[in-house]
Amino acid sequence: MGFLFDSFEGWKDYCAQNKMSLSEVVLEYERAQKGRSTLDTRNGLSAAWKVMKEAVHTGLEEEMKSRSGMIDNGAKKVYRYPKAVLSREFQNLIARALAAKEVNSCMGRIVAAPTAGASGIMPGVLYTLQEIHNIEEDKIIDAMLIAAGIALIMEQKASIAGAVGGCQAETGTAAAMGSGAIVFCLDGNIEQIFNAVAITVQCMLGLVCDPVAGLVEVPCVVRNASAAAIANSSAQIALADVSSVIPVDEVIEAMGEIGASMETRYKETALGGLAATKTGQRIAKRVLISDIEILPDEGAPSS
Numbered sequence: 001m002g003f004l005f006d007s008f009e010g011w012k013d014y015c016a017q018n019k020m021s022l023s024e025v026v027l028e029y030e031r032a033q034k035g036r037s038t039l040d041t042r043n044g045l046s047a048a049w050k051v052m053k054e055a056v057h058t059g060l061e062e063e064m065k066s067r068s069g070m071i072d073n074g075a076k077k078v079y080r081y082p083k084a085v086l087s088r089e090f091q092n093l094i095a096r097a098l099a100a101k102e103v104n105s106c107m108g109r110i111v112a113a114p115t116a117g118a119s120g121i122m123p124g125v126l127y128t129l130q131e132i133h134n135i136e137e138d139k140i141i142d143a144m145l146i147a148a149g150i151a152l153i154m155e156q157k158a159s160i161a162g163a164v165g166g167c168q169a170e171t172g173t174a175a176a177m178g179s180g181a182i183v184f185c186l187d188g189n190i191e192q193i194f195n196a197v198a199i200t201v202q203c204m205l206g207l208v209c210d211p212v213a214g215l216v217e218v219p220c221v222v223r224n225a226s227a228a229a230i231a232n233s234s235a236q237i238a239l240a241d242v243s244s245v246i247p248v249d250e251v252i253e254a255m256g257e258i259g260a261s262m263e264t265r266y267k268e269t270a271l272g273g274l275a276a277t278k279t280g281q282r283i284a285k286r287v288l289i290s291d292i293e294i295l296p297d298e299g300a301p302s303s
């Protein structure tokens with residue numbers, strides 16, 4: 001079954017040949033690869049969806065200040081701000097993506113979808129979509145199955161890790177998962193779902209991984225919000241049958257090629273980009289000193 005997730009084209013062909021939906025194929029893959037029954041897989045996703053929603057609430061209701069001080073209740077500030085740039089829904093989307101990711105930066109419980117660094121995107125996207133369109137729980141679970149299939153192929157053809165392919169691989173994959181999920185929930189067809197993935201990734205290509213002080217906080221948290229916005233804009237475009245022109249498999253190959261040629265300093269090493277700015281380096285030094293200060297004194301009793 002592994003071959004199914006080598007390409008989007010292969011996934012689509014398998015659906016056509018076997019008269020199966022995208023989500024049914026992912027369930028079959030789970031059964032073949034991990035011996036999990038349909039019920040187990042769906043229950044597992046249902047539990048993950050619950051954790052995602054809880055992370056949104058936690059980020060919007062509890063104190064979210066990271067030890068470095070770089071994260072300081074940003075989601076709540078956005079959520080409560082009286083003026084909406086576009087609409088209240090858009091403001092909610094941004095605040096929720098920030099909220100779930102802030103929970104991760106403050107060491108709370110999240111779902112790595114597909115990674116912890118990108119853990120705000122799917123919760124922000126799905127929570128807001130469900131609220132606006134009244135999507136049933138079962139359909140959200142099907143959307144999560146499709147999102148998982150999207151991530152499997154992206155991992156296979158390129159990467160989903162910032163340390164391997166830059167931030168395009170991490171937040172880019174999460175945005176592609178979210179975009180495909182939106183189009184599915186709004187009754188888009190397979191072409192439109194894959195087109196949404198292609199358009200999303202086209203918008204995320206080249207994004208480097210440059211976390212300040214090596215902490216998954218800045219720019220990670222705000223990138224979760226922008227990736228959630230791109231997931232929505234791409235879904236809107238794809239639903240209207242506007243073509244990505246470059247087929248989805250080729251777009252993902254381009255992402256892999258860009259990731260492979262990215263310099264090491266842009267792959268989570270905190271040696272380039274924002275991490276290498278004067279302010280970034282000052283913060284890194286301060287974080288290092290405070291880490292040393294909380295280490296127990298050498299020779300001091302350990303109890």
Ligand code: SF4
Nearest residue numbers: 117162167170209220
């Ligand atoms: S900048 Fe790096 S660590 Fe931060 S979200 Fe992107 S890939 Fe992850």
